[in-house]
Amino acid sequence: xxxxxxxxxxxxxxxxxxxxxxxxxxxxxxxxxxxxxxxxxxxxxxxxxxxxxxxxxxxxxxxxxxxxxxxxxxxxxxxxxxxxxxxxxx
Amino acid sequence: xxxxxxxxxxxxxxxxxxxxxxxxxxxxxxxxxxxxxxxxxxxxxxxxxxxxxxxxxxxxxxxxxxxxxxxxxxxxxxxxxxxxxxxxxxxxxxxxxxxxxxxxxxxxxxxxxxxxxxxxxxxxxxxxxxxxxxxxxxxxxxxxxxxxxxxxxxxxxxxxxxxxxxxxxxxxxxxxxxxxxxxxxxxxxxxxxxxxxxxxxxxxxxxxxxxxxxxxxxxxxxxxxxxxxxxxxxxxxxxxxxxxxxxxxxxxxxxxxxxxxxxxxxxxxxxxxxxxxxxxxxxxxxxxxxxxxxxxxxxxxxxxxxxxxxxxxxxxxxxxxxxxxxxxxxxxxxxxxxxxxxxxxxxxxxxxxxxxxxxxxxxxxxxxxxxxxxxxxxxxxxxxxxxxxxxxxxxxxxxxxxxxxxxxxxxxxx
Numbered sequence: 001x002x003x004x005x006x007x008x009x010x011x012x013x014x015x016x017x018x019x020x021x022x023x024x025x026x027x028x029x030x031x032x033x034x035x036x037x038x039x040x041x042x043x044x045x046x047x048x049x050x051x052x053x054x055x056x057x058x059x060x061x062x063x064x065x066x067x068x069x070x071x072x073x074x075x076x077x078x079x080x081x082x083x084x085x086x087x088x089x090x
Numbered sequence: 091x092x093x094x095x096x097x098x099x100x101x102x103x104x105x106x107x108x109x110x111x112x113x114x115x116x117x118x119x120x121x122x123x124x125x126x127x128x129x130x131x132x133x134x135x136x137x138x139x140x141x142x143x144x145x146x147x148x149x150x151x152x153x154x155x156x157x158x159x160x161x162x163x164x165x166x167x168x169x170x171x172x173x174x175x176x177x178x179x180x181x182x183x184x185x186x187x188x189x190x191x192x193x194x195x196x197x198x199x200x201x202x203x204x205x206x207x208x209x210x211x212x213x214x215x216x217x218x219x220x221x222x223x224x225x226x227x228x229x230x231x232x233x234x235x236x237x238x239x240x241x242x243x244x245x246x247x248x249x250x251x252x253x254x255x256x257x258x259x260x261x262x263x264x265x266x267x268x269x270x271x272x273x274x275x276x277x278x279x280x281x282x283x284x285x286x287x288x289x290x291x292x293x294x295x296x297x298x299x300x301x302x303x304x305x306x307x308x309x310x311x312x313x314x315x316x317x318x319x320x321x322x323x324x325x326x327x328x329x330x331x332x333x334x335x336x337x338x339x340x341x342x343x344x345x346x347x348x349x350x351x352x353x354x355x356x357x358x359x360x361x362x363x364x365x366x367x368x369x370x371x372x373x374x375x376x377x378x379x380x381x382x383x384x385x386x387x388x389x390x391x392x393x394x395x396x397x398x399x400x401x402x403x404x405x406x407x408x409x410x411x412x413x414x415x416x417x418x419x420x421x422x423x424x425x426x427x428x429x430x431x432x433x434x435x436x437x438x439x440x441x442x443x444x445x446x447x448x449x450x451x452x453x454x455x456x457x458x459x460x461x462x463x464x465x466x467x468x469x470x471x472x473x474x475x476x477x478x479x480x481x482x483x484x485x486x487x488x489x490x491x492x493x494x495x496x497x498x499x500x501x502x503x504x
Contacts, residue, residue: 015155032155039221040158046218 003068003075010044011064024065035059038067045071051078091378093268096348097337098497100180100330101440102173102278104166106142106323106427110173114427115444118452119473123307123426125321131286136293140301140309141284142323142428159222160235161200162324166433167232167280168239170326174276175240178330178342182240191244191272192233193263195255195279197432198288199229205287232280232326244272250432253392255279256327257435257485257493261351263331273336278328279436292322297396308456310429312393312422313400313468315459320394323428327436329443346443349480350379350496361488363399368406368484371492375482376410379496383411386418386496387478388451390442391468392486393422394429401463403484408466419476421469425455435485435493442481443497449477 008022017031028038038061042053051074061067101111106124108114117124124142132139148157148165151172157165171192175182182190203226207219225231230248237246245266249258256279263277283289292298299319302309310321329348337344352374356367376383392403400422408415423441430437445452450473457470480498487493 014158016153036221036225037155037158043218043220 003071006048007064007068007071010041010048014041014044022064024063024068026064027062028064049075051075091264091268091349091351094270095334096264096267097332097334097342098329098345098348098443099332099337099342100174100176100178101345101444102170102177103325103327103437103440104144104146104170105325105327105437106144109145111440111444114441115448118423118426118441119445119450121426121453121455121472123455124323125307125309125426125428127301127306128284132289135286136289138293138298138301140299140306140321141289142321143284144325159226161203161226161231162282163196163200163202163280164226164232164235166282166324166326167194167278167328168235170278170280171236171276171328174278174328174330178332180274180330182242185274187241188243189272190242190274191263191266192237192242192246193249193259193275193277194233194236194247195249195251195257195259195432195436196229196232196281197250197252197255198281198283200227200231201283201288202285203227205285208287236276240276242276251491251493252487252489253429253431254435254485254487254491254493255432257439257483257495258353258491260329260331260348260436260439261353261493261495264348264351267331267333273333275331276328277331277436278326279430279433280326281431281433282324283322283431284324289322298322299395310395310425311456311458312391312395312425312454313404313461313464314457315461317395317397317400319396320424321428323430325427325430325437326433327440329436329440344500345447346497347500348495349498350375350381350494352376352378352494354492356490356492360490363402363486364490365402365405365409367490367492368403368486369409371494372406372410372482372484375494375496381480381496384414385480386482387476388442388446388481389418389420390438390481390483391420391422392484393424393454395422395424399486401461403486404464404466415466418467419451419469419474420466421452421454423452435483435495438485439483439495439497442483446478446481446497446499450475451478
């Protein structure tokens with residue numbers, strides 16, 4: 001499953017949003033996802049991918065695509081460090 | 091009260107055993123207690139695992155995205171306040187919102203969120219404290235959310251005076267209307283204390299009732315010789331208060347007039363109730379309503395079920411009402427809905443007003459053995475039909491803040 005699909009699943013579940021609104025270019029603010037929601041979202045992402053995200057989540061994550069790229073970067077870092085990059089089962 | 095008359099145009103509650111004012115009155119007049127054993131995990135770690143849970147499914151009232159940001163204390167408040175707004179038929183789109191405000195009492199605020207955060211941090215040894223922890227647990231969150239919900243730009247206030255918090259919130263809101271400062275105030279209280287940490291803390295004070303081994307619902311026995319303490323409950327209650335002329339101009343249905351508010355402080359001890367302080371608060375409320383003691387038809391007592399409170403309150407009522415005290419119906423509905431702490435004053439004021447409308451006095455339940463120090467007419471065991479014109483609601487608190495509210499039936503031609 002792609003990172004985008006996984007993120008869309010989480011957003012649909014947690015924020016009652018329809019998948020068609022969750023294109024990569026969709027702005028988080030327009031979806032009603034504010035900066036604190038994003039931090040809460042990171043907990044779900046940590047669980048789903050079994051990765052640890054520190055408190056200093058970048059403040060320039062504006063769109064769904066930005067979050068996807070951020071997750072992919074964390075996964076790549078993890079893979080380089082020798083960990084599993086597969087999403088954990090939901 | 092000095093100044094403009096204050097109309098009560100809306101009532102709302104989310105209470106133990108009832109999700110509406112009508113249902114709550116019906117249950118209380120039946121003498122039904124909502125106090126129950128709380129089950130796991132309370133049974134495992136508490137000596138007295140009892141409480142009165144609100145009949146409330148938050149997901150049925152609030153969208154998931156909003157729920158995440160709200161402690162149960164704010165969820166209860168938003169729903170009870172919305173009932174009061176609907177009941178009052180208030181349309182804030184047509185109001186001058188800078189002249190509309192919110193006044194809320196809460197003792198413990200978002201205690202469940204605080205408890206959960208500490209559990210994550212200390213017990214689970216995890217750093218994943220939820221980002222909404224501060225916003226959900228801050229004591230003024232319920233008031234803030236109500237203000238946001240209706241766009242009320244006047245004062246948004248939270249009072250925390252322990253068990254009198256919401257009586258103070260209602261009284262202070264009434265004063266703002268009487269003074270001419272505000273036209274409409276949503277005022278009330280909310281509390282969600284049924285978490286393990288909160289219950290354990292109250293238990294450590296030795297103030298909680300022992301669970302009745304045969305009938306948990308009968309564990310809270312105000313004014314009884316066999317009383318062993320209070321039982322915590324959760325819920326919220328709100329009134330819509332309005333300038334009388336403002337209410338009349340829009341053709342509002344007026345439940346009652348808030349005529350009196352008395353506020354005094356005991357300074358002797360942090361917990362021990364003062365007969366003089368309680369009596370002074372009742373006298374202040376009568377003075378504010380410009381009423382003689384004979385005019386009061388019913389008192390909804392603070393009546394916690396603790397040894398100290400019930401005896402002190404009885405003595406204070408005698409001091410204020412003299413011989414009439416023995417003919418004045420006094421009841422403690424906490425015997426059925428438990429002690430809602432910061433929400434208690436608002437809940438019991440709503441109960442007193444709604445029962446006045448129904449011409450009925452709710453009983454004190456489980457008063458099975460007479461205490462010689464508690465010798466008034468406590469309306470024991472069964473509700474009483476009686477026309478009521480003026481009702482008083484007492485709220486006394488740790489910290490010493492005594493608050494008394496008085497409401498009267500509106501004149502027939504009002």
